[in-house]
Amino acid sequence: MAAQHDTYTALVNQPLGKRIAASLGLPQPAVLRRYQPGQVLVEGSVLVLGDSHAADETAAILLDWDVDVRRQPAPADRYGAVVACYDDAGTPADLSATTLQLGSVQRQLARCARVITVFRDPEASTVPAVRAARRGVEGMTRSLAHEMRRGSTANGLVLGKDTALSSAGATGALRFLLSSKSAFVSGQFVPVTAEAGEIPADWEKPLAGKVAVVTGAARGIGAAIAETLHRDGATVVGVDVPAAGQALAGVVNRLSGTALQLDITAADAGRRILTHCAERHGRLDIVVHNAGITRDRKLANMDAARWDSVIAVNIESQLAMNRAFLEASGQGIASGQLRIASLASTSGIAGNAGQTNYAASKAGVMGMVSATATEMAAVGGTINAVAPGFIETEMTARIPVATREIGRRLNSLQQGGQPVDVAEAIAFLVSDAAGGTSGQTLRVCGQGLMGA
Amino acid sequence: MAAQHDTYTALVNQPLGKRIAASLGLPQPAVLRRYQPGQVLVEGSVLVLGDSHAADETAAILLDWDVDVRRQPAPADRYGAVVACYDDAGTPADLSATTLQLGSVQRQLARCARVITVFRDPEASTVPAVRAARRGVEGMTRSLAHEMRRGSTANGLVLGKDTALSSAGATGALRFLLSSKSAFVSGQFVPVTAEAGEIPADWEKPLAGKVAVVTGAARGIGAAIAETLHRDGATVVGVDVPAAGQALAGVVNRLSGTALQLDITAADAGRRILTHCAERHGRLDIVVHNAGITRDRKLANMDAARWDSVIAVNIESQLAMNRAFLEASGQGIASGQLRIASLASTSGIAGNAGQTNYAASKAGVMGMVSATATEMAAVGGTINAVAPGFIETEMTARIPVATREIGRRLNSLQQGGQPVDVAEAIAFLVSDAAGGTSGQTLRVCGQGLMGA
Numbered sequence: 062m063a064a065q066h067d068t069y070t071a072l073v074n075q076p077l078g079k080r081i082a083a084s085l086g087l088p089q090p091a092v093l094r095r096y097q098p099g100q101v102l103v104e105g106s107v108l109v110l111g112d113s114h115a116a117d118e119t120a121a122i123l124l125d126w127d128v129d130v131r132r133q134p135a136p137a138d139r140y141g142a143v144v145a146c147y148d149d150a151g152t153p154a155d156l157s158a159t160t161l162q163l164g165s166v167q168r169q170l171a172r173c174a175r176v177i178t179v180f181r182d183p184e185a186s187t188v189p190a191v192r193a194a195r196r197g198v199e200g201m202t203r204s205l206a207h208e209m210r211r212g213s214t215a216n217g218l219v220l221g222k223d224t225a226l227s228s229a230g231a232t233g234a235l236r237f238l239l240s241s242k243s244a245f246v247s248g249q250f251v252p253v254t255a256e257a258g259e260i261p262a263d264w265e266k267p268l269a270g271k272v273a274v275v276t277g278a279a280r281g282i283g284a285a286i287a288e289t290l291h292r293d294g295a296t297v298v299g300v301d302v303p304a305a306g307q308a309l310a311g312v313v314n315r316l317s318g319t320a321l322q323l324d325i326t327a328a329d330a331g332r333r334i335l336t337h338c339a340e341r342h343g344r345l346d347i348v349v350h351n352a353g354i355t356r357d358r359k360l361a362n363m364d365a366a367r368w369d370s371v372i373a374v375n376i377e378s379q380l381a382m383n384r385a386f387l388e389a390s391g392q393g394i395a396s397g398q399l400r401i402a403s404l405a406s407t408s409g410i411a412g413n414a415g416q417t418n419y420a421a422s423k424a425g426v427m428g429m430v431s432a433t434a435t436e437m438a439a440v441g442g443t444i445n446a447v448a449p450g451f452i453e454t455e456m457t458a459r460i461p462v463a464t465r466e467i468g469r470r471l472n473s474l475q476q477g478g479q480p481v482d483v484a485e486a487i488a489f490l491v492s493d494a495a496g497g498t499s500g501q502t503l504r505v506c507g508q509g510l511m512g513a
Numbered sequence: 514m515a516a517q518h519d520t521y522t523a524l525v526n527q528p529l530g531k532r533i534a535a536s537l538g539l540p541q542p543a544v545l546r547r548y549q550p551g552q553v554l555v556e557g558s559v560l561v562l563g564d565s566h567a568a569d570e571t572a573a574i575l576l577d578w579d580v581d582v583r584r585q586p587a588p589a590d591r592y593g594a595v596v597a598c599y600d601d602a603g604t605p606a607d608l609s610a611t612t613l614q615l616g617s618v619q620r621q622l623a624r625c626a627r628v629i630t631v632f633r634d635p636e637a638s639t640v641p642a643v644r645a646a647r648r649g650v651e652g653m654t655r656s657l658a659h660e661m662r663r664g665s666t667a668n669g670l671v672l673g674k675d676t677a678l679s680s681a682g683a684t685g686a687l688r689f690l691l692s693s694k695s696a697f698v699s700g701q702f703v704p705v706t707a708e709a710g711e712i713p714a715d716w717e718k719p720l721a722g723k724v725a726v727v728t729g730a731a732r733g734i735g736a737a738i739a740e741t742l743h744r745d746g747a748t749v750v751g752v753d754v755p756a757a758g759q760a761l762a763g764v765v766n767r768l769s770g771t772a773l774q775l776d777i778t779a780a781d782a783g784r785r786i787l788t789h790c791a792e793r794h795g796r797l798d799i800v801v802h803n804a805g806i807t808r809d810r811k812l813a814n815m816d817a818a819r820w821d822s823v824i825a826v827n828i829e830s831q832l833a834m835n836r837a838f839l840e841a842s843g844q845g846i847a848s849g850q851l852r853i854a855s856l857a858s859t860s861g862i863a864g865n866a867g868q869t870n871y872a873a874s875k876a877g878v879m880g881m882v883s884a885t886a887t888e889m890a891a892v893g894g895t896i897n898a899v900a901p902g903f904i905e906t907e908m909t910a911r912i913p914v915a916t917r918e919i920g921r922r923l924n925s926l927q928q929g930g931q932p933v934d935v936a937e938a939i940a941f942l943v944s945d946a947a948g949g950t951s952g953q954t955l956r957v958c959g960q961g962l963m964g965a
Contacts (some may be wrong), residue, residue: 153829372605410964428649429645511962512862
């Protein structure tokens with residue numbers, strides 16, 4: 062699948078283009094570092110700030126990964142990442158020392174560097190000063206993400222009440238946020254609220270031995286997800302409508318997977334997926350609900366066909382399929398540790414003119430994910446969503462050029478994301494290393510300005 | 514207090530300016546209808562959609578308020594408001610009929626009309642389809658708010674698990690959202706989760722007999738809050754630093770209130786407020802934490818003085834004062850039904866470059882409010898926050914013109930709000946009619962595009 066082209070970003074990353082953009086005050090998006098097999102986790106050393114237990118654990122984990130760890134800022138150091146630990150903050154005044162240290166090293170950050178703040182779930186404390194301090198870290202992190210330059214990002218890792226940073230889930234989230242797999246994730250928070258998950262035997266093949274279903278796999282983001290899950294070791298079952306059969310066959314053949322032509326709104330869609338996986342692969346571990354449609358109209362011009370089809374395809378189908386998977390979970394085919402991931406959208410968070418139907422369906426997906434997490438936990442599984450912002454696809458390539466240029470730049474990284482950026486977030490969330498995270502929606506939007 | 518001037522909005526609301534703006538495709542912000550004593554609640558009839566219990570209750574309440582209520586759309590009708598009730602939605606497909614009816618009457622909405630969706634708290638159900646349906650209403654409402662024109666708004670009224678629309682708190686929220694007091698509130702949700710609150714004897718004087726403390730009352734939004742609470746019947750105690758003593762005296766003398774010169778970061782600030790209210794007024798019912806400062810710098814250039822002073826003034830002071838008020842509540846001076854409201858900021862929600870300290874403090878305020886709600890409930894009180902977006906004040910008047918023009922237009926109403934818009938939201942939240950709402954943050958931002 063060819064990546065869509067962003068001519069402007071290519072231009073301003075050449076010497077002449079860079080000078081012109083700088084002199085005119087134009088956006089200067091960086092070429093983001095993206096994951097390649099065998100790539101070093103972080104380029105440069107990693108500074109761990111804070112005197113807390115999580116800081117000590119972070120340093121130990123990083124040493125175990127052969128990362129060059131520093132515990133004190135030094136003027137000559139160049140940092141690929143800074144992990145700022147606030148897990149012992151008891152009142153907003155406690156944020157000062159670590160934050161000022163974090164500020165003092167901002168100019169020593171490498172290109173595409175990572176800032177990760179570590180703190181505990183604000184909702185896990187009922188003490189006003191404690192919750193204020195934790196929310197304060199969120200506000201600081203979001204602001205800092207707006208200030209990052211040269212492809213660097215700032216995100217938060219949020220630990221549950223008693224969740225240790227050394228737990229598998231927190232370790233997995235730390236690695237995702239440090240890595241180039243989170244290239245287009247900024248200003249976001251990954252909550253790890255359960256001491257669950259499992260460190261993979263091989264970080265390069267975290268999905269080895271798994272069977273993964275991807276709906277809407279024939280093209281675009283779905284095809285990128287299929288490719289990424291395959292890269293990570295999974296056997297992929299591509300699902301799409303019969304009309305996309307040829308494109309679907311092309312994708313799954315390339316990945317040595319299997320294809321299932323299916324209308325996901327059919328009453329027996331879940332059952333047919335289960336049967337296909339049983340007969341062809343003998344198991345089912347991962348489901349990615351990627352298939353979705355848009356039928357845009359302002360509400361004043363909305364007809365029943367447009368409204369109902371978007372709701373049926375984007376949300377009702379997932380509710381019905383999940384019921385089938387949950388009923389089968391642990392019995393026969395479906396894995397006892399089923400991991401489900403759904404595609405939401407920033408439109409479902411912020412709303413969007415012309416998309417009352419689409420936004421309702423995608424907000425619905427986020428509600429479904431948060432409510433289904435409890436049932437999934439009962440069978441040892443997880444469910445999460447990814448909400449993409451502006452992603453460069455064949456669909457966005459058809460947007461008129463001026464609108465597209467604006468859409469692309471309205472985020473802190475000043476560029477659209479690639480389908481693989483969404484796929485990396487999905488691949489992380491369906492891995493056992495993300496087992497401590499469930500019911501959540503992770504935005505992959507470069508800290509898009511539009512929000513609720 | 515003079516309202517700040519928005520020349521552009523004035524211009525495009527004159528015949529020639531309107532034609533020029535239309536032909537050039539420029540923003541055409543409407544002059545918003547704002548509250549005046551004696552004003553009719555809604556201009557035009559109100560259409561109540563849905564066959565649910567809440568719809569019937571809404572119609573009964575509106576009839577009681579002498580509103581011209583309709584239960585079926587009619588092509589010749591002109592609506593000042595539409596209330597769309599989704600409280601019985603059990604799955605996303607259930608949203609269709611009411612939403613398509615809502616769409617069919619969009620062109621019959623009057624200037625500065627209101628759309629209010631009524632649904633139950635998504636978190637109050639653990640059933641995936643139910644929570645998906647309720648979140649779906651949120652996504653639809655947010656999108657519709659983006660589509661509203663001519664000063665009209667769309668907001669949601671969110672009922673708790675068993676909260677009746679006929680409860681005092683829900684009735685109060687319905688009235689606020691219908692009224693011109695919510696002129697600059699759009700794309701927002703008011704949760705009413707407790708069967709608490711009290712309908713005022715006189716909707717024109719909902720704060721009659723109350724004593725209200727307003728910090729930072731000498732100017733700007735604080736002065737507008739003081740004036741609005743006075744208009745609603747409260748006796749106002751204006752608090753500000755000694756350096757603002759003359760301006761403060763001007764405000765409180767005009768309102769027949771009293772002044773208290775005080776540094777809110779002093780350890781005994783809460784105690785001094787309690788003593789002042791006891792000695793001068795014999796009671797204390799309402800506290801509005803409005804005082805706040807900015808000390809903007811990128812984090813790379815942040816010094817301890819800037820960081821610490823913003824945290825101390827904007828959040829630590831409120832935490833300390835609230836402890837004093839809670840200790841005194843019900844004993845001696847502080848009212849057994851103390852109502853607290855704090856000023857947050859959309860910067861605390863979305864983050865803002867150059868404001869790591871301010872955003873941390875304002876996110877902290879929202880965390881404090883949500884955590885303190887439990888303690889307040891124990892003494893029969895409430896605590897909430899208001900997060901203003903771009904408001905026309907002396908402060909924003911000093912922003913360079915181009916930046917100010919952009920800041921003003923980046924919301925669905927395409928204009929900055931007035932200080933009184935923030936004050937109306939505060940006056941609502943500290944009234945007994947808002948007694949069913951606690952721990953919440955209400956944005957007053959015209960559905961500002963920037964969000965988390």
